[in-house]
Amino acid sequence: MTQPEPGAAPVPVLALEGVSKSFGNVRALQGVDLALHAGEAHALAGENGAGKSTLIKILGGVHTPEAGTVRLDGSPVVFAGPAGARDAGIAVIYQEPMLFADLSIAENIFMGRQPRRALGRIDHGAVREATAALMRRLGVDLDPDRPARGLSIADQQIVEIAKALSFDARVLIMDEPTAALTGTETARLFSVVEALRAAGAAVLFISHRLEEIFRLCRRVTTLRDGRLVATEALEGLTEDDLVRRMVGRDLEELYPKQDTTPGARALTVRRLTREGVFHDVSFDVRRGEIVALAGLVGAGRSEVVQAVFGVDRADAGEVEVDGTALKPGSPTAAMDAGVALVPEDRRQRGLVMEMSIERNIALTGLDRLGSAGMVRRSLERSRAADWAVRLRLKYNRLTDTAGVLSGGNQQKVVLAKWLATEPGVLIVDEPTRGIDVGTKAEVHRLLTSLAEEGIAVLMVSSDLPEVLGMADRVLVMHEGRLVAEIPRADATEESVMAAATGRPIKRPSER
Amino acid sequence: MSDTLEKPPPQPSGTARGGRPAPRRSARSLTDLVFRIRELSIGGALALLILGTYLVNPGFLDDQGVQDLLLNSAILVLLATGQSVVVLTRNIDLSVGSVVGLTAFACGSFVSGTQHSAVTVVLLGTGIGVLCGLVSGLLVSFGRVPALVVTLGMLYVIQGAGHVWAHGRQINAVNVPDGVLELGSGSVLGIPYLPLISAVVLAATAYYLRAYRSGRELYAIGSSPEAARLAGIPIRRRVLAAYAFSGAVAGFAGALWLARFGTVVADAANGWELTVVSAVVVGGIAITGGVGTVLGAALGALLLTTIGSSLVVLKVNPFWEQAITGALLLAAISTDRVVRSRTTEALRKRSRN
Structure with missing residues (x-):
């Protein structure tokens, strides 16, 4: 380890102080502090829904905090969107990189910042050369002219890292970059990141694989349910300690x-x-x-x-x-055969957000709620009320639109909708993605009890x-x-x- | 497993400026080929169509025939150029037909019985067009209303306003100054002004889209609005500018319309918006944005116009024109889908080995 001792650099490159952010009723972050130092790799740990993504998006200029301060080199800043953060030298690599599929790798890297010739014209040759140089520096063989469409996730991340290199990022933030990588690809990524860190960049690293955190980082900040649990040196900690802090x-x-x-x-x-x-x-x-x-x-x-x-x-x-x-x-x-599918993206496929809670629940069994093609409102309502109690749904009125519910409660409505069909086979796709820990436990309890009742759960x-x-x-x-x-x-x-x-x-x- | 590490170091890029293609066919040449195939196949279809019609009726390609062909397609090519810029950003401008009608009529009213020059008319038309484009653009970009709805609404509003204003009147060619009409009928070296103007606008737009940051950003916005936001592209300003450009081109086309026909009514280019969109899509610009070239769109416009002219020469019932346009549109969209999934597959394989 050649990283400086924690606290060696007095003024952090990038810091958060008492930052809070809510989405609707959900408090994603509450009073969180974080300090990133030059030449140091810092880990961010926490369960799904602990607020890591929100924190990253604040650092990346996507969200503005409701309370608290973002400090760049010690002075408070408010980023004017992602471009503002980028211009401040902050590069964020999201778990699933977002590239322009139709454009070339070179264009993806230099979009909006292409080297120019006289009269403001893009110097396509220079763009291509610079990209080729970045690829050589990263030790990868990617044709700068090929479109981003069809690149593997690992290569997409390489493109994002090349982008960070291209504007000499001082802060590199990576959200679970290794989640979709093979062993070789992870090793390649780590050597690149290590080189950047050694050159003086501050690195914020998020991973569910704890051994990677210990391998790459010096200090760790743990979040739980949107709150700061601890920021400490990793030396002397064990994986179990970290898990205990995360889960609590x-x-x-x-x-x-x-x-x-x-x-x-x-x-x-x-x-x-x-x-x-x-x-x-x-x-x-x-x-x-x-x-x-x-x-x-x-x-x-x-x-x-x-x-x-x-x-x-x-x-x-x-x-x-x-x-x-x-x-x-x-x-x-x-x-008809008794199969129910609770889809992954509840906003797009699982719920009609503008419809009331009771109507959403009733959607799957409309023919059972009346006769001759007409739906009886009273039956619809009583069925919805039944399920709301069984699933401990938190709501004001059943006639509220589904969109006002928290993510976890929306998921319960989707479950209710499908459970109302009395399935023999229940297929759930990412049943707890993006919902808070408390509701998560309830969904798990529900799935367990359904299985005990003899339902086959996939x-x-x-x-x-x-x-x-x-x-x-x-x-x-x-x-x-x-x-x-x-x-x-x-x-x-x-x-x-x-x-x-x-x-x-x-x-x-x-x- | 990636074995990219074991590969030889990247060879000096085979497709570098001015260089010949590398021995190993690069991914770029693959996708380039796909797009060139599109332009080549439209060009080929165009050539076949012209040749076929010529064989049946040699008069189709005499001096007058060629002039007619160029004149007839000039305005559609112009409008397709403007529309392309909007469609590239994953939007659409359905108001262009009514903008052409309104500006043609407005310019006509303005110059009737006066001696205003062609330049004044063109500036007036373009100005009115920009205003219309800005309204649509503001609603789409800053108002966040879907483009389809906004521009459909604008189509009817402008059309309605035109009708109220015109009140059944029409502009007569006898009242239009000769200087203006000369713009529509004159020529240099046997080539009429109109197609020359369209070609200049087309070339300038093509160059702008390729050589300027803001031009590339239009592609980026259409390719992935979310990524464009993260890249810090001023999406709203760019989309607004795209609409202003499309409006300007439509207004310009309206002035040319007056110059060409002299006699105009308020709903002169009624229904053209759909022809323009068809031309753009047939020409290879993806309706979902981010892909295609204005050159392709212009070829699409040329093809659609030529089909219309050929059918007349071949004495086919002109109603077939619409059916053929529709069939072409469907064929274009289907090939786009197939080609896109095939190239994605090919590129994916390439990145694995």
């Missing part, structure tokens, strides 16, 4: 999973294939069982469950529910602790293929991540 509660409480004895096969998927998306996926889910479908972003998990439910048509393979083959490409047939999740805490079996996908099936007893963070990143780890219990 019993894991048992968050993942109330009981062992169950699985019943008959409820859902059978055989050799399901969709060209270019996923290949030859076979698995089954039994009654009373929670099966998790794990993998990296883009591994094809959501696509598989959508094909199972019939939203997308598979090119080959079949799906059986209780031994009867489902008509392919027909969500109606799937619903859960797509990127939240590793959730996968490990909830699932009876873990199916892991990598680049469109099902690469591992790990029973609860053998499922660890390492075994799942190894399979998800395609790292060949030989274990007797696998395959």
Whole structure:
């Protein structure tokens, strides 16, 4: 470690003091402090929903804090949008980089800042040369002229880092950059970041993989539920210490999973294939069982469950529910057979935001709520009220629009909507993404009790602790293929991540 | 697994300025080829169409025929150039037809019985067009109202205003000063002014879009508005400018319309907005923004106009023109989708090995 001792540099390059930010009713950050020093790698730890993304977006000029100060070299600043932060030398690399798919890598890097010739004309040659030079410096072979479309996530991040290099970023902020990378790619990224840090850049690093935090960083700031837990040197800490600070509660409480004895096969998927998306996926889910479908972003998990439910048509393979083959490409047939899909993006696919809570809940069973094509309002209302109680929904009136609810409560409405169809097979896609820890525990409790009632649950999740805490079996996908099936007893963070990143780890219990 | 690290160091870029293509076909040449294919195939279709019509009726390509072809397509090419700039930003301007009508009529009223010069008329038309474009642009960019709704509303508002003002009157060519009419009928070296003007505007726009930061930013906005925001591009200002440009071009076209026809009514270019959008899309500009060139759009406009003229020469019922335009539009959009997914796949493979 050649990093300076904590506190060696008196004035931080970039600092937050008592920063708060809310979205609607949700308080994302409350009075958080953070100081980033030149030449030091700093880690930001916290669970999903702890406020890390909000903090980054404040540093990156995307959000303005409601209270508190952002300081650049000791003086308070208010960034005029992302461009203001960039001009101050702050580069943010988001988990899923946002590039201009139609434009070349060179244009992506220099957009708005292209070197110019006389009369303000872009010097395309210089842009290309500068990009080629950046690529050489990063040691990668990417053609500056190829469009960003089709780049792997790792290469997209390289483009973002090249962009940071191109304006000599003094602060490099990375939001889970390694989540979708293979081992080699992670190593390449780390050597680049280490070089930047050694050259004097301040680095803020976010990762769910704690060993990476210990490998790269000197100090760590932990957030929980939008509040600062601690900022401390990593030296002398253990991974368990960090987890305790992040979680701040019993894991048992968050993942109330009981062992169950699985019943008959409820859902059978055989050799399901969709060209270019996923290949030859076979698995089954039994009654009373929670099966998790794990993998990296883009591994094809959501696509598989959508094909199972019939939203997308598979090119080959079949799906059986209780031994009867489902008509392919027909969500109606799937619903009739007792399958429910709670989709990933509840804002776009799960809820009609402008409609009332009760109408949203009633949407899936309209024909059961009346006769001759008419819906009876009283039935609609009583059903909604039933579910609101069962799911401990927090709301003012059932006639409020769904949009006013917090993320967690919206998710409960989506669940209610599908549970009202009394499914035998429940498919949930990222059931707790972006919802607070308290509601998360409730959703988990609900899923567990549903499984105990004999429902077969298939859960797509990127939240590793959730996968490990909830699932009876873990199916892991990598680049469109099902690469591992790990029973609860053998499922660890390492075994799942190894399979998800395609790292060949030989274990007797696998395959 | 990435094995990019084991690859030889990047060779001196084969597609560097002025250089010949590298032995290894670069990703750029692949995508370039895709777009060139589009322009080449439209050019080819155009050539075939002209040749076919010529074989049936050689009069199609005599001096007069060529002049007619150029004159007929000049205004559509101009409008397609303006529309392209808006569509590139993932927006649309449906008001152009009514702007042409209004400015043609307004310019006509202004010059009737006077001796104003062509320059004055063109400036007036362009000015009115800019105002219309600014209104649409402000509503779309700062008002955050969807472009389709705003410009559809503007289409009707401008059309209505034109009708109220004109009150059934029309501008007669006899009252329009000769200097103005000369702009529409004169020529240099046998080439009429109008297509020359369109070509100049087209070339200038093409150069601007390629060589200036703000031009590239229009592509960026259309390609990913979210990324454009993070890159600090002043999206609203750029979109506003795009609409002002489209309006200016439409107003300019209105003045030219007066110069060419002399006799105009208030709803002169009624329905042209859809032809313009069709030309742009047929010419390879993605309706979702970020992709395409104004040159392609101009070829699209040329193709649509030529189809119309050919059908007349071939004595085909002119109603077929619409059906053919529609079919072309659908074909263009379908090929775009197929080509895009194919190239994405090819590029993805390229980044893996």
